[in-house]
Amino acid sequence: MRKELQVAALENGTAIDHIPTEAVFKVVSLLQLQKLSNRITIGNNLKSSKMGTKGIIKVSDKFFREDEINRIALIAPNVNLNIIRNFEVVEKKKVVLPDEIVEIVKCNNPKCITNNEPMKTRFHVIDKENVELQCHYCEVKIRKEEIVLL
Amino acid sequence: MSPKSLVNIGDYSREDIIRILGTASRFKENPNRDLLKGRVCATLFFEPSTRTRLSFETAVNRLRGRIIGFSDAATSSSTKGESLKDTIMMVSNYVDLIIMRHHLEGSARYASEISPVPVINAGDGSNQHPTQTMLDLFTIYETQGTLENLNITVVGDLKYGRAVHSLIQGLSHFNPSFHFVAPEELAIPDKYKSFCHSKGIRYSEYTDFSAEAINDSDILYMTRVQKERFTDLMEYEKVKNVYVLHNEMLSDSKENLKVLHPLPRVKEISQDVDDNPKAYYFQQAKNGMYARQAVICDLLGIEVK
Numbered sequence: 001m002r003k004e005l006q007v008a009a010l011e012n013g014t015a016i017d018h019i020p021t022e023a024v025f026k027v028v029s030l031l032q033l034q035k036l037s038n039r040i041t042i043g044n045n046l047k048s049s050k051m052g053t054k055g056i057i058k059v060s061d062k063f064f065r066e067d068e069i070n071r072i073a074l075i076a077p078n079v080n081l082n083i084i085r086n087f088e089v090v091e092k093k094k095v096v097l098p099d100e101i102v103e104i105v106k107c108n109n110p111k112c113i114t115n116n117e118p119m120k121t122r123f124h125v126i127d128k129e130n131v132e133l134q135c136h137y138c139e140v141k142i143r144k145e146e147i148v149l150l
Numbered sequence: 151m152s153p154k155s156l157v158n159i160g161d162y163s164r165e166d167i168i169r170i171l172g173t174a175s176r177f178k179e180n181p182n183r184d185l186l187k188g189r190v191c192a193t194l195f196f197e198p199s200t201r202t203r204l205s206f207e208t209a210v211n212r213l214r215g216r217i218i219g220f221s222d223a224a225t226s227s228s229t230k231g232e233s234l235k236d237t238i239m240m241v242s243n244y245v246d247l248i249i250m251r252h253h254l255e256g257s258a259r260y261a262s263e264i265s266p267v268p269v270i271n272a273g274d275g276s277n278q279h280p281t282q283t284m285l286d287l288f289t290i291y292e293t294q295g296t297l298e299n300l301n302i303t304v305v306g307d308l309k310y311g312r313a314v315h316s317l318i319q320g321l322s323h324f325n326p327s328f329h330f331v332a333p334e335e336l337a338i339p340d341k342y343k344s345f346c347h348s349k350g351i352r353y354s355e356y357t358d359f360s361a362e363a364i365n366d367s368d369i370l371y372m373t374r375v376q377k378e379r380f381t382d383l384m385e386y387e388k389v390k391n392v393y394v395l396h397n398e399m400l401s402d403s404k405e406n407l408k409v410l411h412p413l414p415r416v417k418e419i420s421q422d423v424d425d426n427p428k429a430y431y432f433q434q435a436k437n438g439m440y441a442r443q444a445v446i447c448d449l450l451g452i453e454v455k
Contacts, residue, residue, distance in 0.1 A: 109255060111253070111254055111255050111275050111276075112254065112255050112256050113234070113252075113254045113255065113256040113257040113259075113260050113274075114256065114260075116254055117233055117234050117235065117254075117257075117260065118233060118235075119235070119260065135256065136256075136259065137255070137256025137257075137259045137260055138254075138255035138256035138274075138275070138277055139158075139255070139256070139277055139278075140255075141341070
């Protein structure tokens with residue numbers, strides 16, 4: 001029996017699969033999808049054998065740069081990225097947590113300069129496995145569960 | 151690329167520290183030189199700190215440099231809502247070097263990234279105060295003749311004590327051994343213990359301040375135990391007199407022992423220690439001027455013979 005697709009197929013573009021349900025709309029915002037005029041299909045609370053439920057985002061005619069797509073590694077580290085051309089998956093990618101995270105995370109230290117000056121935040125990823133960040137400016141360390149997105 | 155600044159003692163390698171201490175020794179022999187003639191330094195003290203500011207300003211004055219700046223944010227345009235960036239961009243138009251103290255953590259790193267002239271961090275909130283560490287290292291080097299393989303006992307507030315944290319970092323290049331003496335509430339944080347582990351630095355922890363921790367030490371570094379650091383005031387009452395150094399506690403200490411303190415002292419060193427030749431905290435404060443002269447000249451690329 002043919003498996004029914006839960007979200008319409010893409011001719012050309014990027015399908016972001018296996019997004020944790022609670023992270024779908026954060027991914028939309030981190031990738032600034034609301035600013036695109038491309039055709040976008042968002043599916044959420046879909047059945048997943050691996051995850052229970054999951055989200056999928058398909059963006060027509062859009063191929064993200066690595067630095068763009070790695071922005072989502074903090075909130076959705078296990079997503080699959082399928083690059084689709086002519087209805088075929090031509091490349092599969094994993095997101096990678098970068099060494100440095102700029103402008104995405106808020107520093108939890110109220111006395112940090114980044115919370116008091118119009119400037120970009122900047123963090124060093126000091127532990128990729130457990131996702132621990134250190135503020136480049138005030139040097140405060142932030143564990144995964146303490147991360148607040150801007 | 152911006153010129154190198156001093157924001158964090160970790161910005162300096164072992165070689166940098168040794169070179170700057172050598173320069174500080176030359177300034178101690180003769181602190182009055184014409185090396186900064188024709189140059190202007192800014193002291194931007196967004197948060198008042200008379201001791202540090204006077205030390206820096208004396209350092210510059212004795213080298214014939216000129217100083218502009220302010221000693222309190224109330225007299226700067228930050229009260230009008232000017233951003234730190236704009237203040238730094240404006241001041242860096244006028245001067246060759248910026249010395250800055252600010253209550254916000256990370257402000258010095260940010261200033262060093264936007265400023266076209268070198269920035270010296272004279273304290274950014276509770277984060278870093280690297281010239282304090284340089285003067286501590288200079289004093290240890292001066293009194294012991296070396297920085298290598300020393301036994302250092304640090305006493306008091308090891309949880310919040312910025313000077314202690316930076317001292318551990320600065321000495322980490324020189325194979326030290328530490329005794330950490332502190333009440334439980336103010337014990338040395340885990341991150342500094344794991345830092346010691348990662349560098350192969352030996353340490354032991356004590357909650358009582360006894361002769362045992364002092365007698366094998368080369369340096370006894372005292373810090374203030376502040377009442378406002380305690381969540382439980384009963385706890386403070388219990389420990390407030392425990393971490394106080396009295397002269398008789400030094401009777402079996404090593405000949406070369408020196409007692410240091412970043413100052414201001416309140417009660418943690420009793421007055422009877424002051425006349426003991428092992429007390430060195432006032433000379434230590436004086437050394438701040440030479441260490442700062444050395445840091446300033448190093449950042450400006452001025453050779454000191």
